Amino acid sequence: MKILHLDTNHPLLLNQLNDLGFTNHEDYTSSKSEIEAKIADYDGFIIRSRFSIDKQFLDAAKNLKFIGRVGAGLENIDCDYAEKKGIYLISAPEGNRNAVGEHALGMLLSLFNKLNKADKEVRQGAWLREANRGLELDGKTVGLIGYGNMGKAFAKKLRGFDVEVLCYDIKPNVGDANAKQVILEELKAKSDVLSLHIPQTELTLNMVNSDFIDGFKKSFWLINTARGKSVVTKDLVTALESGKILGAGLDVLEYEKASFENLFTRDAMPEAFKYLIASEHVLLSPHVAGWTIESKEKLAQTIVDKIKAKFN
Numbered sequence: 001m002k003i004l005h006l007d008t009n010h011p012l013l014l015n016q017l018n019d020l021g022f023t024n025h026e027d028y029t030s031s032k033s034e035i036e037a038k039i040a041d042y043d044g045f046i047i048r049s050r051f052s053i054d055k056q057f058l059d060a061a062k063n064l065k066f067i068g069r070v071g072a073g074l075e076n077i078d079c080d081y082a083e084k085k086g087i088y089l090i091s092a093p094e095g096n097r098n099a100v101g102e103h104a105l106g107m108l109l110s111l112f113n114k115l116n117k118a119d120k121e122v123r124q125g126a127w128l129r130e131a132n133r134g135l136e137l138d139g140k141t142v143g144l145i146g147y148g149n150m151g152k153a154f155a156k157k158l159r160g161f162d163v164e165v166l167c168y169d170i171k172p173n174v175g176d177a178n179a180k181q182v183i184l185e186e187l188k189a190k191s192d193v194l195s196l197h198i199p200q201t202e203l204t205l206n207m208v209n210s211d212f213i214d215g216f217k218k219s220f221w222l223i224n225t226a227r228g229k230s231v232v233t234k235d236l237v238t239a240l241e242s243g244k245i246l247g248a249g250l251d252v253l254e255y256e257k258a259s260f261e262n263l264f265t266r267d268a269m270p271e272a273f274k275y276l277i278a279s280e281h282v283l284l285s286p287h288v289a290g291w292t293i294e295s296k297e298k299l300a301q302t303i304v305d306k307i308k309a310k311f312n
Contacts, residue, residue, distance in 0.1 A: 095299030096290030101153030103289035107249030143191030151197035228252035
């Protein structure tokens with residue numbers, strides 16, 4: 001079987017697939033149309049987020065047996081059409097779930113203890129102790145929307161704290177010893193913290209809007225290490241201004257390009273984003289929650305293992 005690699009990944013991916021007898025070709029620079037013109041020569045390809053895989057591309061891939069995405073989500077692929085064509089889809093949420101769980105916890109603790117604000121002030125010579133009095137996580141209720149690999153990893157990290165962890169998921173019976181599964185209304189009624197661990201789907205696109213936010217009984221903190229387009233940024237800003245949302249840790253943004261490699265889908269900086277970057281109550285990172293030294297290796301190994309199990 002011939003595999004085309006469209007993004008660079010950990011070298012073990014190529015090395016182990018070579019050892020298993022697969023023929024591997026690399027093309028990290030050609031345009032989508034150039035790749036489309038030769039994709040019929042391949043049985044599989046491996047991608048991160050370089051470009052979207054649509055019907056036209058899949059129709060050109062006449063001999064395609066599988067697509068491997070070195071990441072958690074598959075929203076850059078027309079999954080329904082691919083599956084109709086009998087193409088096996090592989091993702092690797094197991095590979096970066098621990099990294100995402102640690103990043104979400106780090107963001108939450110940094111917000112509670114005003115670490116970003118305090119660090120900036122001390123560097124400028126200010127020693128403002130009372131203004132940087134923090135909050136403790138113990139005694140709080142943390143609500144997780146989405147309880148798959150990422151949600152479970154974050155809940156596991158919270159075991160060392162005296163917190164109540166609730167989860168809501170469209171799948172039944174996913175709760176465990178680390179999180180009690182509840183209906184969405186109960187999660188909204190009890191949560192002091194909301195953390196998103198959901199894929200980008202029709203159900204989750206623009207999910208966190210004004211109506212959704214206003215449905216929470218208490219003011220709350222928001223953590224989003226999932227997908228940026230699940231949160232309507234202008235509505236988030238309104239909630240931050242009113243105090244309904246006390247602070248936000250955002251590893252992902254509504255404005256990211258589909259490739260996740262660049263920020264803005266247009267040149268002008270949106271007004272809502274200007275508010276976020278100026279706010280002391282917002283912590284930002286560039287879609288790196290699952291982007292650790294360790295996860296790079298684990299993601300690649302997961303893809304190899306799944307290809308081996310299916311085709312070798």
